[in-house]
Amino acid sequence: MRRGAADEAGVEEVLARIEALPVWVDWSPERRRQTLRVAHRILIGLQAFPGTGWAQRWENAGLEDGRHWPEVLCGLGVEASARRTGRKPAKQGLMGLLLVGTVLPGYDFLAAFRLASHWFGEVRTVLAPATFARLAERATELGMADPTRDRAMLALVKIVLHTGLDPADFTVAEFDELHVAANRLSARTPSGAVPAWDLLRGLGIPAGLNYREHQRVGQQSTVEMVDRYGLRPGRVRDVLVRYLDERRPGLDFKSFRNMVGHLAGAFWADIEAHHPEIETLALPDEVAAAWKQRLHYTRRSGVPTRPRRDYLQHLMQVRAFYLDIAEWAQQDPTWAEHAVACPIRRAETQGVAKQRHRTIAAVHQRIRERLPRLPLLVDTAHRHHRDRAQLMAVTQAAAIGDEFTHDGHRYRRTARQRPGAEDNQPASARAEDLATGQTHDLITEEDDAFWSWAVIEVLRHTGVRLEELLELTHLALVQHRLDDTGEIVPLLQILPSKTDQERLLLVSPELASVLAIIINRLRAIGDGAIPVIPRWDRHERLYAPALPYLFQRRSGHRHRVIGVSAVQNLLNRTLTRAGLSDAAGDPLNFTPHDFRRIFATEAVTGGLPVHITARLLGHTRIASSESYIAVYQNELIRTYRSYLSERRATRPEAEYHEPTDDEWREFQQHFALRKLELGTCARPYGSPCQHEHACVRCPMLRVDPRQRDRLAEIADSLRERISEARDNGWHGEIEGLRISLRGAESKLVVLDRQTRNTSTYLGIPDLTPKD
Known part of the structure; x- marks a missing residue:
């Protein structure tokens, strides 16, 4: 159990220490009286509980839990209303005890106690004034926003009150304890812990780590x-x-x-x-x-x-x-x-092969639905980024409170109002839409719009995997001189990922323009150089070396590589603005991998050989690339017609001459003569009848289902004639009649089988009313 500096002091000594606090002179007479009165009652009440010091008595009284501290104080004779507005005297007395180190409360109590904002400064002034002054200077150097700085200071104040240590003496263990307590109370990262860690890193406490690197679980055994x-x-x-x-x-x-x-x-x-x-x-x-x-x-x-x-x-x-x-x-x-x-x-x-075929078919259908809509998605991302950039520039040029017009809408520049803090940050650009009342944070909206556009452009021009996209660095841009012409062409180096194969992609002019815009933007926010930062590999559960990654953005005072979920969120917001839908009218979703499949399909349909496409995609097998490539019906027809044209070019020209009127009349007469008693003759054009018009025997006869009764009558007649020939001893006729009978019977079997395979009418079901 942690013990404060006044853990073993008597009641009068504790009260005297409160009166000796540096902030005592700043308190009003009323607050001084209430603080001493409430602190005295709490100490007298705690003396009734067993313990060798105030910390043990505090815990035995039930105050450490924190959830019911007003009720516990009432039991000690201190008025603590159930309403928060009536707890001010009780909180002032407790705060006096905490400032002199009577007890070192746990995080459960501090979470329930809810420190008032003006008490942060008192704790910093009393417990560690020099260190907190250095931390405030460090926040200014980092360009940390006021709300972020306040959250960091609150986290540090909580640790100071809980441990009694100066922030300069903090170790990783203090943050670990705060993290465990926050997870127990709210199952999330403690508020302010990340920027608080960043402030202490400026003082070398702790060195070489950031909070997320420390908390993330790497590869386990x-x-x-x-x-x-x-x-x-x-x-x-x-x-x-x-x-x-x-x-x-x-x-x-x-x-x-x-x-x-x-x-x-x-x-x-x-x-x-x-x-x-x-x-x-x-x-x-x-x-x-x-x-x-x-x-x-x-x-x-x-x-x-x-x-x-x-x-x-x-x-x-x-x-x-x-x-x-x-x-x-x-x-x-x-x-x-x-x-x-x-x-x-x-x-x-x-069933794995069948499942794979179903998956490939679903992927192909997915490509067919999305490829025609890609231009609209690209145009939406471009127009939205241009609009947000223009609106941000107009807003920053206006003074706070000024009204202006942009793209037919009236806006008013506003300032973020925060209790106890001024909104004088020059980079802020907030505008209120006077028609809807919605306030736009244009710094954030323009940043989101830019990276949405950049992600879509790079994915559709390269066909890289999402992991490879986020691994792109400024060092990935290399040059290659062609041996025959001496021309220098730009190449994009793709690091090994899924197949552990490194590859180079030729940078098109469109892609080069996009990459140049990204690099210039990162240099502008990085004081002329792209910030060098580490990247968390969520698959390998490791931090990659610090490099100048292209897909990074500034979040507050920190630079971070864009995450996988952030990329998908950017795509989803662009899709919502584009209003894309599928054939059923449902919203159409895109994933980063869809751009890879579309890239492969467009490359092959544009004439690039499949094996070259496989190399560009980083596939070791051509079959893997073929599963990405969707075949459209019009592409199938176009390709087949091209095949016929090439085939005809190798045949004699006489076979493809313009038909004369007599030839065309003969062609039409041939098909007119196909109509028979039992159905239709399906023999090819120009071929003679090989069965001398014995159609019942011929396999080319396609029987009309409506002539089944007539065919059955012919079969019955053949059986009677066979009996007659047998009775009269006409043995030469019997074999010919049997051949005709077998042909008739086989056609009846085929006709009946086709009839049985048709659909069955089930009728309309009756709905039974409920009782």
Whole structure:
């Protein structure tokens, strides 16, 4: 338990210390009387509780919890109204005790106590005036906005009140304790902790880290990752850890994390939850069948929520686990005890190819819906950025309170009003739309509009993955001299990502213009140079080296690489402004990967060979690129017509001469003579009748379903004639009649089969009224 400087002081000594505070002379006489009176009553009341000092008595009285501190004070004889407006005297007395270090309250109490803003300055003046003055100077040097600085100071004041330390003596442990308390109270990062850490970094406390780097969990060990799923200690857990350790060196961290989730989470954690008696990998058939049934649905708190789309991938991962152990057991006997029959048969995973075909078909349809709408999306992003930039410039040129017109709308420049702070920041640009009353923060809106436009332009001109986009740096722009002409062309270097293959892309004039605008913008906010900052790799769970990343933006006083979710949010807002919809009228969504697929489709349909497109996309197999390329119906027709034209060019010209009137009349007469008693003759044009008009025998006869009765009559007549020929001994006629009968019967069978395959009318269902 932490003890304050006055933990063992008597009542009168504590009151005397309050009167000796540097801020005592600044208090009004009324506040002095209330502070001493309330502090005296609290101390007298706390003396009734056991403890060797005020800290123990404070905790035994129940004040440490903080949630019911007004009720506890009432029990001590201090008036503390249930209404916040009636708590001022009680808060003043408590604040006097905290300033002299009578107790060091916990974060639960401080969260419920709600320090008034003017008390921040009192704590800074009394407890660490020199250090807080240096921190205020550091905030000014960083260009930290007033609200951000105030949140940082509040976080530091809370740590000072809780620990009794000077901020110059803080370590990482103090921030860790604040973080744990904030997560317990609100499950989020403590307010002001990030800028407070940045202020202390300026003093070298702590050095070489930022708050997010310290709090983020990097790559964990295999044991730690498996234990996240709460597996019981035993043979199965041990073999899972050993197997995963064997597989880990050959996988990137994202793939390895997915494997751990499949095996330890979706597989064995589920088995233990529903069959705790199982302690071996040899699963009974009924246990394996029940697990497969549960695997069909994703679950939240044990309740099925939706069908699992990667069901087959889970089965394949578990099957590979069993088969790997069986194979390794032949080389290493220590695996032999775990080599058991696999609960997943090969036939159960044979739907992967069909699933992949369905996925490719869905991707192609997605491309067909989005590619025609891409120009509208690009134009919307460009026009919105131009409009926000112009409005921001007009707003900054106007004085506070002035009205002006932009694009037919009337605006008034306004200032952000904050209690106890002036809004005199020169870079602010806030305008109120007089028609709607909406206030626009144009600095933020212009920044969002710019990066929305930049993301769309770079993605559609390069076809890079989202991860590769965020990894682009100023160093990625290189030059190459052509050997034959000596021309220097710009290239964009794409770092290895998914396939661990580095590649170079030729920079088109349009892309070069976009990149130049981005670089100039970053140089303008970085004092002539692009800021060098680290980047968090969310897949590898590591910080990449500090580099001049192109897709970074300033957030307050810090520069940060744009995150994955931020990119999607920028796209979503642009889509909302564009008002794009699909064929059904539903809003159309775009993902960064859609631009990659559209890039591949446009490249191939524009004449670029598929294998070159695969190299540009960074694919190791052409099949991977082919799955990105959607084929349109008009493209299919155009290509087939081109094929026919090329084929005709190789044939004799006489075959394609202009037909004469006699030839055309003969052609039309040929098709007119195809109409028969039983249907239509389907023999090719210009070919003779090979069955001498014995149409019942001919396979080219297409029987009209309406002539079925006539064909049945012909079959009956043939049977009668066969009987007559047999009776009269006309054996030469029997064989010919049998051939005709077989032809008639086969056509009847085909006709009946086609009739049975038609749809069945079910009628209109009747609705039974409810009782």
